[in-house]
Amino acid sequence: MTTAVAFTSCSKDEESSSSKLQVKLMDAPGDFQSVFLAVQKIEVHLKEETNPDGWKLLPFQAQTINVLEYVNGRSALLVDTDFEPGDLKEIRLILGPDSYVIGKDGQRYDLKTPSGQSSGVKLKLEKAAVQERATFQLLLDFDVAKSIVERGSWRPGNDKKERYLLKPVIRVVAQDLRAGLRGTVTPAAARPQVLAIRSSVTVADTFSTAADAAGAYQLSGLPSGTYRVEFFPTVTAPTGQPAYKNVVKSNISVVNDQVTDLGSTSLTQ
Structure with a gap:
């Protein structure tokens, strides 16, 4: 995974010391009609990885997002909030059990998430720090082709819920x-x-x-x-x-x- 981070210019109100954090989502197209991710929570980690108390919950309303609507330069704004200046170590997406795809055949296939990822999808950030009077933007680039894995043992006529696994592959870049x-x-x-x-x-x-x-x-x-x-x-x-x-x-x-x-x-x- 390639991680890139940067900052935008200061806000129009130069006298304000407010900093902002934005999280956006975009996607690389995949071989499906639709890909729906059930995103429940988004968190960032502010301390060292070994410190379990460093997670901060971001203001995000749980929703199911069709990521294939956000391709070729389009992105979805998930978080836009005031944020205290400081270092960011990781970002984590907590996914619910209701993610699914609509295949080229028009059928719905549930996406199963391996049990090892029940704690969420963690993405490390390198040298990321929110500065005073600046907007820090994280763009999550979801790779459909690599993230949705078909079970080798699945055959037509089997339970549709057992066809695909969701193993998210997400690249983190800076919007600016x-x-x-x-x-x-x-x-x-x-x-x-x-x-x-x-x-x-x-x-x-x-x-x-x-x-x-x-x-x-x-x-x-x-x-x-x-x-x-x-x-x-x-x-x-x-x-x-x-x-x-x-x-x-x-x-x-x-x-x-x-x-x-x-x-x-x-x-x-």
Whole structure:
């Protein structure tokens, strides 16, 4: 998991010493009609990991969220609250038992959460501190494709409640890292995955998404740098039509506060 944290500028009222904490949710598309997460509580940890008394409950109304509504640059504001300046060590989401997906077949499948995650989904924060007269924003980037795991033993006709496990994979980024990549892919029927690999650092960062039904994609919250962008069709072309192919674009420059538009990318020969 890649963690990035940063701060926005001070509020309009420069005389105020109030600080704010915001938590937002966005998603990388997955192969479902809908993905509903039952989020009960959101907490942050203010002390060392070994201190059980460091958790602070954030003002959040329990709700079931269709995360697939928040793709390609859209995000859901979950928390927006005044907050005392200080360090943040972790953020934790407490999920309820009522998460589920609607599959491509239109059927509902409950999402089972492994018992080991009953204490919540914990995400570590590196060098995160809320400053005075600043707004600190955490963007939770939920990866549907990696988070929903189909049981290998499940077969059509089995209990639908037993098909999928929920093992959340969430990347934490800062909302004021406004660099991004966007574009379109043709044909959209290729249903491509899109990887953006930051090659300008010693240990390459990899960020992923998928094009939507119209072939559009957007990756947000990227650190600046030089990227290699790879496009992978997830289906084969119909008989009689040109084959789909993998495409790689190299030396793509990504700059803070800008969204780099890669235009249209063709996946046919």
